[in-house]
Each structure stands twice: as C-alpha cells, then as structure tokens.
Amino acid sequence: MGLQDVKNDILQEARNQASQLEEEAEEEADKILKEAENKAEEIKKEAEKQVEEEKEAERQKTVSSARMEAREKKLEAKQDKLQEVFETFEEELRDLDEDERSEFVEKSIEDAEFEVSKIEASEDFANAIDGRKYDLEEIESLDGFVIVSENGERRKNFSVSKIVDSYEDKYRQKVAEKLFEDES
Template identity: 35%
Template sequence: MSLDNVVSDIRDEAHARAEEIRKEGERRAEEIIEAAETDAEELLDAREEKVERQIEQEREQALSSAKLEAKQERLEARRDVLQDVRARVEEELRTLPEGKREELTRTLLEEAAAEFDGGESVAVYGRADDADLLEDLVAEHDGVEYGGEHDCLGGVVVDSDDSRVRVNNTFDSVLDDVWEDNLKDVSGILFDQ
C-alpha cells in the first residue's frame, strides 16, 4: 500500500469520524433544545398557573371587601333610619298635646312619689316648659315641692335629700327603656327581617 493510499484512508477515516462527531453533536444539540423547550413550557405553565391563582385570590379578596363594605353601608343606613325614627319619637314627646302631657306626667309623678316615705321632703324637677303643670301636680301631694328645671323631654325627676334617693321618670328614661327593649322588633318592622 502506498503512502497516498494510507493518507487517503486516514483522510476518509477522519472525514467519517468528523461526520459521526457532527451528527452526534447535532443529535445532542437537538436533545438539549428539546429539553430546554420542555423546561420552558413547564415553567410557562407553572407561571400561568401561579398568575391564575393570584388573580383568583385577588378577585376573592376584592369580592369579600366589596361585600363587607356593602354590609357596613347597609348597617349605617339602618342606623341612620333608626336615629331618624328615634328623633321623630322624641319630637312627638316634646310636642304632646297638653291633656296627654298632663296625664303622662301625673302618672310618672305618682309612680316616682310612691318610692318615698310619707315623711320625707321630696323635690320634683322637670322640663322648663312644664313648670306650671309640675307646680299644679306637686300641690296635690304633701311634702312634695317643685325643685326646678331638668333638661328632658318631659316627665319628672324626683329626689329627696333625706333618703338620698333619686327616681328618674322622665319621658327620656322611659323612651330609653322602651327603645332598648323593642329595638329588635322596630328593626324587624322597618327592615322586613
């Protein structure tokens, strides 16, 4: 075999080996690209899933916040309506007809006076506009005198220095008790609960 043949054989083997290395490199490159594409798709899917979860969570939070805000606004509106109703009741009490005012004040004074012993000196206080009425009513009771003004819608506050007892039978105190006892029913009527 001649030297040219040997060189030619070596060259052919080198070309064949180079072709094998090139094909192996291409195959390996395709595997790497394919793995990278798969990893990229998985990463994209994971990110999309994470974003969708975050969007759903933010939507739920926004919905929950909106529901809470609506509930608070509803409660505020109800409170405003109840305050308006209470203000109307107070105005009705403030402007009771004279006969009805006298009847209620007489009853409240008699109930309060019953809390004291007959020998005690008792003072009766009431609304400034009711001074004449109160003076007439206390004249009907022994040991009871008109003591002056008390800031209220009507009714009486009766007290005695002898026993240090004070009875608040004002329209305000009666309204407070009735309001507290019936607030749930009033709310039910007003708001169809």
C-alpha cells in the first residue's frame, strides 16, 4: 500500500466519520427541535389554560358584582318602600281632623303616668285642648303637643316627628316583615 492509498484511506475514514458526525448532529438537532416544539406546545397549553382560568375568574367576579349590585338595589328599594310607609303614617298624623286630635289628646292624658297640669301645643292641637282644665301654652315650632307634670319635672312629647321616630324605631322590623313577607 502506497502513500496515496493510505492518504485515500485516511480521507475516506475522515469522510465516513464526518458523515457519521453529520448524521448524529442532524439526529441531535431533530431531537432538540422536537423537544423545543413539545416544550412550546406545553407552554402554549399552559398559557391557554391560564387565560381560561383568568377569564373564568373575571366572569365569576363580574357575576358576583352584578349579584351584589342587584341585592343592594333590592335592599334600597325595600328601604325606600319602608320609608314611604312611615312618611304616609306621618302625613296621616298631620291630617287628623279636629275630633281625632281631641281624642288623641284625651287618650294621651289618660295614659300619662303622672298628673298633667300643663300642655304645650302647636296651633293645630291647641284647638283640641282649648277649654280643658290644663294650662295651655301655644308653641308655633311644635308639630304636636307635650304634656307636662305640675312640677315640670316630667314631660311626655307627642310631637308628630317624635311619634313617627318612636314608631319607626319600635316597629320598623315588624312593618318590614309584613311588607315583604311574600319575598321570604
């Protein structure tokens, strides 16, 4: 074997090794590319899943917010209706006729837990009290009447606003239950 044959054998061996290395490199590149594609697909799926979860969370938040707003509006409407009832009650108290006012004053005096000697009253109620055995003081700013004991230490206020406030405090829950009993 001559030098040329050895040289050709070495070149052939080098070509074979280069070809083999090239094949291995291509296989490795294909493997890396496949892994990258798989990883990209996993990332894409995870991102889509996260987007869907975020969309669902946002939808739930929107639904929850809408429900809360609806409850608030319903509660507000109930409060308005309840307030309307007490405003109607107040109007009816203010619109009592002379006989009803007189009867109201008489009943209030009877129910007092003290001896009444003086009555302070608005003009509307002063007429219902006038001519009775009590000292009468007409007070323009009063919207009802106040009964006072002889020594002035005990007083009972029957002004319309005081009566309405008292009834609202005492009966608000019962009125609400009655008004909205069909909604339970």
